[in-house]
Amino acid sequence: MVSVAGSGTGRGSPAVTLVQLPSGQTVQVQGVIQTPHPLVIQSPQIQTVQVATIAETDDSADSEVIDSHKRREILSRRPSYRKILNELSSDVPGIPKIEEEKSEEEGTPPNIATMAVPTSIYQTSTGQYIAIAQGGTIQISNPGSDGVQGLQALTMTNSGAPPPGATIVQYAAQSADGTQQFFVPGSQVVVQDEETDLAPSHMAAATGDMPTYQIRAPTTALPQGVVMAASPGSLHSPQQLAEEATRKRELRLMKNREAAKECRRRKKEYVKCLESRVAVLEVQNKKLIEELETLKDICSPKTD
């Protein structure tokens, strides 16, 4: 059940209300009754929560009769959860803006072994599998290893948003000195170092028996068998075109996969935000009803 604490009822300033949601979350809400919010939530029968800003609602709103096609167009207009939640957040200080990137809350705590879900898998010329997981984690799986036990993970330490395509492995091969190499955009080479446990400063330190990796500038002479992905302009053969198309598709799917996750997260946050609003409005409504009853008693004294 929803509980309310510390509600400020000052008439001059907007009231600040702490609302305890059923989930245990406490939300601080300010100014519950506000100017008409530019959000429109339509009837639930249409199975669609239609939200649009006033600026986006055109003059068709005043037309009583809307043909089915136009209605469908209107109903299919999609809400931007980021935009909506930001608007809500601007009204409700207790609710963080969606734009604010989660820093420590979603970051993986150090020293905790994680098995990131691979999002893109590549196979090296030596049979190893390289998976690019979200967050820039690169996992290397040796053939023959059963299940995920053969997975080795390393995380790029570049903080912040990586450059586009920064974690896309272009190709992989075994160099002459027996080290495993694969290539990332930016003309860099990630080299598996078999001998040393000293990870370079720009790489995450490997622990235990895990091999370490280095990012090196590629030598002018690529190892035998290594073919850097060419730019689209230099592609000629149908095979190269097909490989480029496949690579682009993999990249697109990976991005869309991540976007879908993020979108779902935003949607859940948006729904939570709406639920908290409902809770606050219910409390406010109850208060107003009580206030109305009090005023009624004052204004209509008993006349015996």
Added chain:
DNA sequence: CAAGAGAGGCGTCATTCTCA
């Protein structure tokens, strides 16, 4: 304990939206 229902998450595709 097996089978089924329901919820929730994920990946993908198609479509819409946003912005440079």
Added chain:
DNA sequence: TGAGAATGACGCCTCTCTTG
């Protein structure tokens, strides 16, 4: 206006709970 991001819809999978 085009490219990329965002989102709805769909199917699939997994987990939990209920029921016989």
